[in-house]
Amino acid sequence: MANIQALKQRNIKSDSDSKTLPKGAVFQGGDFKYGAPPTKVHSAFSPVKTILRAWATLVGFLVLIVLITYQLHYTLPTPVNEPLNAVSGQAQFSEANVRKVVRHLSEDIGYRVVGTEQELEAKEYLIKELSQLKEDARIGSLRQSATTTDLDQAWPNFDMWIQVGDGSHRFDFMSKGK
CATH class of the missing domain: 1.20.5 (Single alpha-helices involved in coiled-coils or other helix-helix interfaces)
Structure with a gap:
């Protein structure tokens, strides 16, 4: 602290016109002020x-x-209720379509336990619905390719693969098949 005061006094002497300070003058903030030098630095910090x-x-x-x-x-996003997109005319994933399928599976068909008639009926219903969607996509794609070449509004192209269970399975235990 003493070194800082000494440096200030040197700067005051070199900056001022006179070689000595007036009695009781203290150099603070570029100005001479009268009074005792501060003993403690006050700060808002x-x-x-x-x-x-x-x-x-x-x-x-x-x-x-x-x-x-x-x-x-x-x-949650705002649900889509329209089965067709108003701009492109394409079928779209909508709450109404999903509710129709789920209602048929849960209320009309009921429980779908493996090996029952309800399981077979649910399988046939889903194959029919997916085939209809595939056909709609194929027709929409043909219509679009005849009118425009805009790939941003392309109809989906998809394939279906239906697994057929045969009732058997392979049991591998310690690298030996049974």
């Missing part, structure tokens, strides 16, 4: 307050991030 403010800012930021993430995670 308080380490405890600064640390608390920093932690409060960090905690507030983290709470904000958590709230935004929670909102984004649990907000």
